[in-house]
Amino acid sequence: MPPPLLQMSGIEKRFPGVHALKGVNLTLQKGEVLALMGENGAGKSTLMKVLGGAHLPDQGTIQLEGENVTIESPVKARALGVSMIYQEFNLIPALSAIENVFLGQEITQNGLIRHGEEKDQTLALLSQLGMDFDPELPCRQLTIAQQQSIEIARALSLNSKILVLDEPSAVLTLHEVEKLFEIIHKLKQQGLGLIYIGHRLDEIFRIADRTQVMRDGACIADKDLADCTRQSLIEMMVGRELKNEFPLKSPSIGKTKLKIRNMTRGKAVQNISLKVRSGEILGLAGLVGAGRTELARLIFGADPRDAGEIQLDGKTLSVCSPREAIAAGIGLLTEDRKLQGLVLSHSVKDNFGLPNLNRFAPAGFVKTSIERREFQDYVTTMRVKISNENQKANQLSGGNQQKLVIAKWLARHCEVLIFDEPTRGIDVGAKYEIYQLMNDLAAKGKAIIMISSELPEILGMADRILVMHEGRITGEIEDVTSATQEEIMHFAVA
Amino acid sequence: MPKSKKQHLTHLLTEYGMILVLILLGIFFSLVTLTEQRPSGKKAGLQIASIVKKRFDKDAHILIASRNLAIDKNFYDALSGSLTSAGFKHLHSVQGTPRDARAKLIELENQKIKLQVILGNQTTADWLVFEDIKLNFPQLGAPTRIGPSPYKWPNFLKKDNLLNITNQIAVIAIIAVGMTVVIICGGIDLSVGSLIAFSAVLCCLFIQNTAGGLDANAGGMILACIAAIIITGLVGSFTGSMITAFSIPPFIVTLGVMMMASGTAYLMSGGESVYRVPDSFVWLGREASLFGIPNAVFLMMLLYSIAHIMMSRTQLGRYIYAVGGNAEAARLAGVPVKWIQLFAYTLSGLLAGLGGVVMASQLKSGAPTYGQMYELYVIAAVVVGGTSLSGGEGKIFGTLIGAFIIAVIQNGMNLMNIESYTQKVILGMVILIAVLLDKLKQKKFQTS
Numbered sequence: 001m002p003p004p005l006l007q008m009s010g011i012e013k014r015f016p017g018v019h020a021l022k023g024v025n026l027t028l029q030k031g032e033v034l035a036l037m038g039e040n041g042a043g044k045s046t047l048m049k050v051l052g053g054a055h056l057p058d059q060g061t062i063q064l065e066g067e068n069v070t071i072e073s074p075v076k077a078r079a080l081g082v083s084m085i086y087q088e089f090n091l092i093p094a095l096s097a098i099e100n101v102f103l104g105q106e107i108t109q110n111g112l113i114r115h116g117e118e119k120d121q122t123l124a125l126l127s128q129l130g131m132d133f134d135p136e137l138p139c140r141q142l143t144i145a146q147q148q149s150i151e152i153a154r155a156l157s158l159n160s161k162i163l164v165l166d167e168p169s170a171v172l173t174l175h176e177v178e179k180l181f182e183i184i185h186k187l188k189q190q191g192l193g194l195i196y197i198g199h200r201l202d203e204i205f206r207i208a209d210r211t212q213v214m215r216d217g218a219c220i221a222d223k224d225l226a227d228c229t230r231q232s233l234i235e236m237m238v239g240r241e242l243k244n245e246f247p248l249k250s251p252s253i254g255k256t257k258l259k260i261r262n263m264t265r266g267k268a269v270q271n272i273s274l275k276v277r278s279g280e281i282l283g284l285a286g287l288v289g290a291g292r293t294e295l296a297r298l299i300f301g302a303d304p305r306d307a308g309e310i311q312l313d314g315k316t317l318s319v320c321s322p323r324e325a326i327a328a329g330i331g332l333l334t335e336d337r338k339l340q341g342l343v344l345s346h347s348v349k350d351n352f353g354l355p356n357l358n359r360f361a362p363a364g365f366v367k368t369s370i371e372r373r374e375f376q377d378y379v380t381t382m383r384v385k386i387s388n389e390n391q392k393a394n395q396l397s398g399g400n401q402q403k404l405v406i407a408k409w410l411a412r413h414c415e416v417l418i419f420d421e422p423t424r425g426i427d428v429g430a431k432y433e434i435y436q437l438m439n440d441l442a443a444k445g446k447a448i449i450m451i452s453s454e455l456p457e458i459l460g461m462a463d464r465i466l467v468m469h470e471g472r473i474t475g476e477i478e479d480v481t482s483a484t485q486e487e488i489m490h491f492a493v494a
Numbered sequence: 495m496p497k498s499k500k501q502h503l504t505h506l507l508t509e510y511g512m513i514l515v516l517i518l519l520g521i522f523f524s525l526v527t528l529t530e531q532r533p534s535g536k537k538a539g540l541q542i543a544s545i546v547k548k549r550f551d552k553d554a555h556i557l558i559a560s561r562n563l564a565i566d567k568n569f570y571d572a573l574s575g576s577l578t579s580a581g582f583k584h585l586h587s588v589q590g591t592p593r594d595a596r597a598k599l600i601e602l603e604n605q606k607i608k609l610q611v612i613l614g615n616q617t618t619a620d621w622l623v624f625e626d627i628k629l630n631f632p633q634l635g636a637p638t639r640i641g642p643s644p645y646k647w648p649n650f651l652k653k654d655n656l657l658n659i660t661n662q663i664a665v666i667a668i669i670a671v672g673m674t675v676v677i678i679c680g681g682i683d684l685s686v687g688s689l690i691a692f693s694a695v696l697c698c699l700f701i702q703n704t705a706g707g708l709d710a711n712a713g714g715m716i717l718a719c720i721a722a723i724i725i726t727g728l729v730g731s732f733t734g735s736m737i738t739a740f741s742i743p744p745f746i747v748t749l750g751v752m753m754m755a756s757g758t759a760y761l762m763s764g765g766e767s768v769y770r771v772p773d774s775f776v777w778l779g780r781e782a783s784l785f786g787i788p789n790a791v792f793l794m795m796l797l798y799s800i801a802h803i804m805m806s807r808t809q810l811g812r813y814i815y816a817v818g819g820n821a822e823a824a825r826l827a828g829v830p831v832k833w834i835q836l837f838a839y840t841l842s843g844l845l846a847g848l849g850g851v852v853m854a855s856q857l858k859s860g861a862p863t864y865g866q867m868y869e870l871y872v873i874a875a876v877v878v879g880g881t882s883l884s885g886g887e888g889k890i891f892g893t894l895i896g897a898f899i900i901a902v903i904q905n906g907m908n909l910m911n912i913e914s915y916t917q918k919v920i921l922g923m924v925i926l927i928a929v930l931l932d933k934l935k936q937k938k939f940q941t942s
Binding site for chain 2: 300302321322323325326327332334339340341342343344345346350353354355357358360361364365366368408
């Protein structure tokens with residue numbers, strides 16, 4: 001029997017504070033489609049980054065067709081025949097399909113590009129994929145599916161043997177997905193090995209031959225799809241039991257605080273209505289890209305909405321900007337702390353003060369004594385570890401950054417707080433403290449919306465759960481204590 | 495973890511580097527321009543008086559020679575005043591030319607006076623007529639000649655020169671306040687150079703055509719200046735609203751406004767200098783009314799103080815830093831990002847308008863050629879002063895230091911008689927070094 005096309009064995013990868021890959025094995029045969037599955041953060045993308053040359057593994061070997069290789073850069077990966085196609089395309093919008101396909105490997109003679117030959121080859125590659133469009137048009141004028149086919153054509157022009165597709169269907173319409181599957185089928189017949197990362201179970205069952213499920217940085221199952229059922233796949237993905245990760249609480253839920261009606265923005269958020277009561281933690285579950293963050297940003301006024309109404313304590317708000325939302329008493333703790341939550345190059349104290357300057361600077365002049373006192377109070381009670389108040393925010397650990405973000409919003413005394421992935425990238429100890437803070441807030445009668453992709457977290461923290469899928473609410477779970485992760489997953493993959 | 499020596503050095507270089515550079519430049523130019531100086535005016539008078547008091551009797555006949563100049567008048571007043579009050583009785587004096595001095599000597603000879611000492615300042619003490627006194631006027635005896643004694647002092651450090659530096663940098667420094675705010679806010683304003691010309695022409699046209707031309711009174715001139723400043727400020731608002739409303743990159747918008755403002759200045763003035771303004775118009779640019787500090791310099795210091803307080807102590811200042819540091823995070827924290835940006839460009843416009851008025855006052859006219867390339871000097875001052883072009887970081891007083899570094903280099907090179915082409919090359923190198931320091935700072939930020 002010939003050696004497998006790809007054999008990754010015992011891959012270990014550690015980042016500061018995270019053990020991302022714990023001795024992962026992966027095999028891929030010629031002409032096979034392998035579905036790599038797992039929850040967000042299970043280690044799929046890290047593993048693929050190791051394969052693609054973006055990360056060097058700490059330990060472990062990679063064999064291509066039986067030969068040991070070291071993939072130390074994306075360039076090396078491509079040279080070895082490994083191509084990655086991400087959700088975000090790596091195309092230059094102003095260049096044509098031809099120019100993009102041959103970018104960095106132009107066909108030249110005496111220093112001049114042989115355009116005709118490049119065009120012929122591009123057309124051949126595209127027809128091989130069953131695509132038919134003018135390759136001279138700038139990419140930005142093409143549809144998403146056409147752009148995707150350019151990426152694939154580029155991979156083929158490099159004589160790739162392995163193609164990694166990271167959630168390729170997420171950006172496509174139903175019709176385009178069919179087209180993509182045809183392409184995948186053709187590639188398979190040509191003897192390429194494909195690794196398909198995806199969440200949509202229906203699609204996985206249609207195109208993949210085998211699946212490998214990852215959880216917490218380890219590979220926990222490697223099965224032929226013929227031996228799997230929908231149910232067994234979900235169980236494998238979720239897999240773990242709820243331990244005592246979450247603080248106990250006794251919610252006292254009051255009247256409706258925040259009411260959202262018919263909130264809509266394009267396809268990301270479609271006609272969503274919900275309400276949160278005071279003292280309640282509402283969990284928003286769903287897969288990445290389900291529209292949860294987009295919904296939160298609409299409520300907060302960070303993006304303009306096409307339609308929809310926001311009511312706080314029975315009064316309709318005309319929120320059109322974060323400034324107005326904050327003034328009305330709504331706070332948003334963004335998913336991306338570094339880019340949206342903090343001004344990293346500024347001091348921790350200034351970051352804390354930013355949304356609160358209205359209070360700290362009543363006449364325009366910042367009263368540093370008040371600011372400093374409150375800052376010290378919050379930092380002490382929340383146990384944010386800082387060396388001094390002038391320390392730059394980028395020097396804090398993830399957990400402390402998150403606590404700092406929470407502190408600045410607590411000081412603002414918001415009535416409604418939206419936590420978007422509040423514990424992403426945070427170690428277990430700090431997670432518990434953040435849960436405790438959320439419970440305390442709820443106990444004080446605040447209304448809380450918690451967006452989380454970690455199912456145990458949603459089940460452990462929320463008093464009620466809404467599940468979103470492709471911009472819509474697909475399920476509501478009133479009785480959280482008896483709910484299961486499988487139940488949420490069913491709604492989330494719709 | 496204790497800091498290593500290297501880290502300490504880096505810290506020193508980045509935090510205090512620019513003051514250090516300024517001091518080093520000062521020392522350097524002081525050393526190379528060290529020349530023999532003689533005191534003049536009042537200082538010379540007092541110096542000579544003290545020598546005379548020590549060496550001569552109160553009965554001695556003394557001749558003081560001076561010219562008909564203001565500075566000699568000060569010399570004479572100080573010297574004769576000091577000697578009279580010390581009890582010297584026989585003071586003679588001559589004010590004018592060597593010819594007058596000869597007449598005076600003849601007169602004294604006729605009076606049979608034995609002259610013991612002749613006092614003069616650095617010019618009059620060397621008059622030829624006093625050289626051959628023993629031959630030509632033997633009756634007068636053999637008077638000692640005393641002039642101010644020379645001493646070593648750098649030309650660079652002379653009070654006049656230092657005031658000159660501050661006066662010359664005033665326009666750039668004033669505009670650099672606005673530029674600092676814009677750059678900290680994450681933008682750039684290329685239009686300020688043209689706005690100088692725009693504002694100067696506008697101001698002089700208002701005085702010439704509306705406030706009464708050569709007979710304009712102070713009130714009319716002040717109104718004309720304010721009007722020019724406000725209109726230039728409105729141009730800044732226009733720039734700001736183009737940038738915020740349509741999300742056009744600031745570089746492009748201000749480039750367009752730069753050309754438009756320059757062209758408008760030429761159109762309004764017909765391409766010529768507007769100069770029919772009263773003499774008193776130079777009050778702001780050339781005169782000094784408070785403790786001998788030139789008015790323009792005083793205005794500059796005032797603006798820097800206000801801007802420093804605004805940037806470090808007010809809510810507005812914090813918001814400006816936040817917008818430049820991370821506009822999205824600032825917006826999500828409730829900062830009215832667009833209003834802050836609009837404010838920054840309006841402020842920059844207002845201060846460019848003020849700079850134009852100061853320049854018009856210094857030159858007593860308004861011409862569309864004013865302020866060419868000034869935007870680059872202003873940006874250079876801001877960058878040399880340690881403000882990061884990527885926004886969110888910088889200090890107002892850093893900019894003042896940056897402006898001074900540029901002015902000191904130019905002035906020092908003038909004193910050393912380096913011609914202007916070489917000056918440009920050196921100035922460019924200094925700016926590059928400053929940006930290099932900025933990079934060092936960012937590296938520190940990333941690695942820590």
